[in-house]
Amino acid sequence: MRFSKCSEQAVIHLRSHRLALCGDHFTERFRDVVKKAIKSYRQLTKDDKVLVAVSGGKDSLALWDVLLDLGYDAEGLYIDLGIKKESYSDISREKAEAFARNRGAGLIISDIRKEYGMSLHAAARKNPRTLCSVCGIIKRHEMSRVALEGGYDVLATGHNLDDEAGVLLGNLLRWNLELLRRQAPRLEAWHPKLKPKVKPLCLLTERETATYAILRGIDYVYEMECPFSLNSPSIVMKEALNRIEERSPGTKLYFFKKFQRHRNLFASREEEKQKEEGAELVECGICGFPSSSDRCAFCRIMRGKRKN
Amino acid sequence: MRFSKCSEQAVIHLRSHRLALCGDHFTERFRDVVKKAIKSYRQLTKDDKVLVAVSGGKDSLALWDVLLDLGYDAEGLYIDLGIKKESYSDISREKAEAFARNRGAGLIISDIRKEYGMSLHAAARKNPRTLCSVCGIIKRHEMSRVALEGGYDVLATGHNLDDEAGVLLGNLLRWNLELLRRQAPRLEAWHPKLKPKVKPLCLLTERETATYAILRGIDYVYEMECPFSLNSPSIVMKEALNRIEERSPGTKLYFFKKFQRHRNLFASREEEKQKEEGAELVECGICGFPSSSDRCAFCRIMRGKRKN
Numbered sequence: 001m002r003f004s005k006c007s008e009q010a011v012i013h014l015r016s017h018r019l020a021l022c023g024d025h026f027t028e029r030f031r032d033v034v035k036k037a038i039k040s041y042r043q044l045t046k047d048d049k050v051l052v053a054v055s056g057g058k059d060s061l062a063l064w065d066v067l068l069d070l071g072y073d074a075e076g077l078y079i080d081l082g083i084k085k086e087s088y089s090d091i092s093r094e095k096a097e098a099f100a101r102n103r104g105a106g107l108i109i110s111d112i113r114k115e116y117g118m119s120l121h122a123a124a125r126k127n128p129r130t131l132c133s134v135c136g137i138i139k140r141h142e143m144s145r146v147a148l149e150g151g152y153d154v155l156a157t158g159h160n161l162d163d164e165a166g167v168l169l170g171n172l173l174r175w176n177l178e179l180l181r182r183q184a185p186r187l188e189a190w191h192p193k194l195k196p197k198v199k200p201l202c203l204l205t206e207r208e209t210a211t212y213a214i215l216r217g218i219d220y221v222y223e224m225e226c227p228f229s230l231n232s233p234s235i236v237m238k239e240a241l242n243r244i245e246e247r248s249p250g251t252k253l254y255f256f257k258k259f260q261r262h263r264n265l266f267a268s269r270e271e272e273k274q275k276e277e278g279a280e281l282v283e284c285g286i287c288g289f290p291s292s293s294d295r296c297a298f299c300r301i302m303r304g305k306r307k308n
Numbered sequence: 309m310r311f312s313k314c315s316e317q318a319v320i321h322l323r324s325h326r327l328a329l330c331g332d333h334f335t336e337r338f339r340d341v342v343k344k345a346i347k348s349y350r351q352l353t354k355d356d357k358v359l360v361a362v363s364g365g366k367d368s369l370a371l372w373d374v375l376l377d378l379g380y381d382a383e384g385l386y387i388d389l390g391i392k393k394e395s396y397s398d399i400s401r402e403k404a405e406a407f408a409r410n411r412g413a414g415l416i417i418s419d420i421r422k423e424y425g426m427s428l429h430a431a432a433r434k435n436p437r438t439l440c441s442v443c444g445i446i447k448r449h450e451m452s453r454v455a456l457e458g459g460y461d462v463l464a465t466g467h468n469l470d471d472e473a474g475v476l477l478g479n480l481l482r483w484n485l486e487l488l489r490r491q492a493p494r495l496e497a498w499h500p501k502l503k504p505k506v507k508p509l510c511l512l513t514e515r516e517t518a519t520y521a522i523l524r525g526i527d528y529v530y531e532m533e534c535p536f537s538l539n540s541p542s543i544v545m546k547e548a549l550n551r552i553e554e555r556s557p558g559t560k561l562y563f564f565k566k567f568q569r570h571r572n573l574f575a576s577r578e579e580e581k582q583k584e585e586g587a588e589l590v591e592c593g594i595c596g597f598p599s600s601s602d603r604c605a606f607c608r609i610m611r612g613k614r615k616n
Contacts, residue, residue, distance in 0.1 A: 175566040236555045240548040247544045258483040
């Protein structure tokens with residue numbers, strides 16, 4: 001049995017909640033769920049200056065849209081990796097810029113070709129790591145750098161419930177305790193130069209963020225988040241969870257929420273804590289961010305060739 | 309790249325181990341893996357009198373076969389639930405009896421229609437529980453009863469790696485800590501009337517147990533383990549894991565083995581322990597087994613109508 005809130009035509013059926021909602025009620029509920037995540041997980045306060053990592057996809061633009069509507073001081077950061085395949089970087093950058101223009105919101109562009117003289121591909125070609133691994137290092141570094149230099153209080157990313165449940169499943173299948181204990185909806189900064197990271201969409205599925213973006217008329221990149229991620233392990237985890245969800249609606253949300261209640265099961269024990277604290281951290285001689293050696297992974301990859 | 313141990317035709321390719329094995333080498337390896345599980349998880353000693361729960365399917369008959377070959381004092385227990393659908397009980401009982409005859413091994417039959425005057429269906433019809441739930445209660449009770457009355461030291465069941473990994477995934481998706489902490493390859497007895505339970509096939513996949521049973525010429529029920537389990541939640545979990553396994557061979561084994569190393573993460577904390585210990589246990593007034601009230605779930609279902 002499904003419940004409707006009004007007589008309007010429903011745009012979405014949420015099987016796990018037995019709800020059929022019209023556009024207005026869905027949009028209202030979507031914002032309420034974001035508010036709930038922000039409150040339950042103490043992700044943001046209204047005094048925070050928030051930097052939203054924007055890819056040009058549905059999730060990050062939906063997040064930015066809701067945060068602005070909820071009255072947060074939220075500016076965007078688009079990292080242009082110079083991906084030429086399917087003109088991915090150009091198209092997604094345009095979507096981010098158009099959204100910022102329409103909403104009159106501030107957008108910072110980090111163009112790594114301009115900043116460091118090479119694209120993601122050029123960087124990955126000279127490195128034994130996979131493209132996705134190099135991409136992650138560059139994005140994390142640029143987010144941290146811009147957040148610090150711009151005086152932001154917190155970094156927000158558009159990870160949705162499907163992302164979080166998929167990563168959680170992968171970490172459990174490998175029993176990666178270190179990653180499990182770090183998989184929080186608000187990850188506190190572990191170094192004075194770093195900022196806390198929050199994921200306000202963590203209670204909403206991919207289907208919900210797409211519906212929200214469409215209803216709100218947000219023009220986003222319709223293709224996969226990235227043309228290289230089609231066969232990634234995270235897609236396999238998401239597919240497996242979607243099959244289970246189909247049979248047992250609500251599984252993903254319950255799995256993620258209850259994990260957060262039990263996350264302290266994976267907290268470091270005393271001997272691990274000592275080991276972790278004992279791991280000597282220095283500051284990278286080039287960029288100044290915390291690193292295990294005098295040159296951080298990012299600067300080793302980009303060869304420290306910072307132009308400006 | 310696959311490694312072969314000899315020039316014989318391979319009967320199975322174990323992708324997760326990059327091994328292609330002939331019949332003899334596979335059978336030898338299968339026994340070695342059972343020995344390894346028995347040793348690593350301290351499941352059995354050669355002095356134990358073992359009661360093997362036998363369904364007539366590939367797993368339980370393969371288990372019994374290996375235990376006999378390894379020199380264990382292992383007798384079988386077949387519980388005849390009186391399932392008429394597809395003549396399931398009759399056919400599977402015949403398979404168990406034929407195996408016992410061929411191997412000259414002792415087999416105990418618990419025929420619940422004779423013992424308690426009703427079949428599984430008759431029992432379930434009068435009970436609000438699902439058929440599968442009633443079936444579980446009956447089987448657990450009969451295993452405990454026969455093990456105690458027959459003076460056995462330990463109960464062995466044919467759960468394979470697919471079963472265990474599937475149950476583990478289900479328990480994690482629901483974060484059922486109580487079931488997680490109990491999901492051990494050897495579950496110690498928690499009451500003087502109960503016996504320890506072991507699962508010596510827990511490191512071998514369903515595909516491996518089927519291959520072993522076929523190679524050994526064991527005549528088993530080829531159909532699903534039970535005609536009612538086709539749409540059970542555990543099948544959904546197994547399917548999801550199989551999809552992941554296909555992409556990342558070895559995931560299931562790693563998932564299960566590493567969980568066993570980390571199982572103490574789910575150990576009861578002090579307050580839970582007190583709660584559990586405080587839960588008053590009495591002995592059932594009819595059968596004498598531990599129960600939370602003066603009549604256990606089994607005797608409530610079967611109405612205590614024990615005939616003999």
